Amino acid sequence: MPYLTRCLASLTAQTIGAHRMEVVVVDDGSTDGGTAEIERFAARHPGLFTVVRQPNSGGPAAPSNRGLELATGRYVFFLGADDHLAHEALERMVDMADACGSDVLLCKMAAVGERTVPTHVFARTAPSIRLVGDGLPWALSNTKLFRRSLIERHGVRYDEEMPAFSDQPFVMELCFRARRISVLADQEHYFAVRRADSGNITFRAGPELRLRCAAKLFATTCRFLEPGPVRTGFHRRHFHVELCQLFGPDFPALDPRVRERIVTGVAELVGAHGDGVLETLDAPQRRILELAGRGAAEALCAEAQRGPGRRTGARPARSGGSPLRGSPLVRWLLTPVRHVRRAGRQLVG
Template sequence: MNPAGGPGGGEPDVSVVVAVHNTMPYLTRCLTSLVEQSIGQRRMEAVVVDDGSTDGSSREIARFARRHPGLFTTVRQAHSGGPAAPSNRALEAARGRYVFFLGADDHLAPRALEQMVTMADNCRSDVLLCKMVPIGERTVPTGVFSRTAPLIRLVGDGLPWALSNTKLFRRSLIEEHGLRYDESMPAFSDQPFVLEACVRAQRISVLADQPHYFAVRRADGSNITFRTGAETRLRCVERLFEATCRCLPAGPVRDAFHRRHFHVELFQLFDGAYPRLPAPVRQRVCNGAARLVGTYGDGVVERLDTRRRRTLELARRGDDAGLCAEIAADPQRTARPAPATRRARLLRRFSFPATAADA
């Protein structure tokens, strides 16, 4: 571990956690956005955990740490297979009053941390969401960011659709309740963490006056969610439903979170890649989806749009042929690789010269 010294060794206002695995060239912009934060390096620390990168990310992290030794705490570990283990390792090292999780593909606006900390202090927020905007073909929630609000509800203000960990958390809340990521989940491990934090929070706030967080879809589609296999994703979706049942009593609030998981994570298992899976894998995915619909779907699946209801009903019936035909006829789900020229254009957009860390 290479710890940040920090002037005076005092408690920073915010620790930014960055879990990294093979995220070049996007990582350069991510780390540069931390160097450029208006809150200043006396009030923040960046805890960057390299989860066994092999693409040059390790060298880039070391370069930033050398040039900004008071800002970066760096850890390198063997590849764990997902963001949960490096995120937990970073939480062990974090010293800030607040913790913010930043995707290694993504970056922040220059005043993001300063404005988030100010609002959280003024509102006594335990969890604070900042406005996200997408870059590339990434999707981000919109409803929850319709307005700045000192207090939002678990349900009714869009929170179930905004369960990524890209939020500001009061670290005392995390430590008081022993909140950590489930390291058995290669995908979606942030959602149970975020759900429990929000359930235990006294106040959840939203800062939506301007874009603060830029969420990037990689040009090669290699973000962790998109490169995780269908059966692994299915197991992780099962854990999401288990987490909602653990954190919330039966009723409309729990149903609202279940609706999100049917609408997003379970439906996405039947994307354009599904028909190309081996038949035994398709059958196992189908059977697993059927179990989830049967166990958690009453009164929830009926509220989905027609397209999703039809897909999940085919899965519930085990109709693999029907699913393949449904997907083939749906242009929104027919997989289309990005043209090479577009990939190159996006890569150029996020590439930086070697002197970027000096900014």
């Protein structure tokens, strides 16, 4: 609350109509008045809401899995309780997915309250995009339309051992298994909100939790992708987004023992997955990860204190788009994908 009110109102206003949708609300032990608000909406819209209440699980994975158990539609869409949809969002997404035969469909996102959202993947509406080359690795949130039969056929669920970021391995597995991934980008459909108190769980996750979750991301890509440019594209994203951000301005203030554990953990991931990837990073990110690989915690503190704009070799940040844009890596990542492995069989992505 009060973000939940706008979230639920955006669902009851959907042009797809109540006869073509179901809203499964999982109240994961809310304590802010959300329960009463859910009851109010359910009473005003009989038959539309299925409401489940459970003790707080500590993260979004368990309630997301509970919602999947109850869903009956041809498609599922995950909407954060802080966020909201444009009026025509679900109708237009379903229409496009039906027309294109999409297993996964991304809708254009808009940032509210200093939230960041991907941009490169939403450069244009596309009936089909590639795993790497169109910005998908940089857009791994679960704010997508998924064909439910794909989820159930492979038994895909959120990892309940991940208090945060559990949507990313979930999304990656479904994208790796999908026959077609589409993008609806002609207008903004999903409004991602950063609370005024920065209370979103992803903003509250500590560095050690982030590191454990990053290891799960690498494990997911290695499970489904053979070594090659597609795996490199996803690992490049994991290094850039998940690992480099651990050495931001808050790193020097951490307890020295925590700093050492972070450096050791990152060094292990760099050693396991860095070959062929580190050289594709921009110079500042490459230097950070090379220092971590050498266990140079004090040097990493100095780098963090200097700030990104003053690090050796740092370049001004580009506005919008994916960090892939303008990289030499793009030239060879745009070749046909022949490195996706599904159940031991080779497929063309």
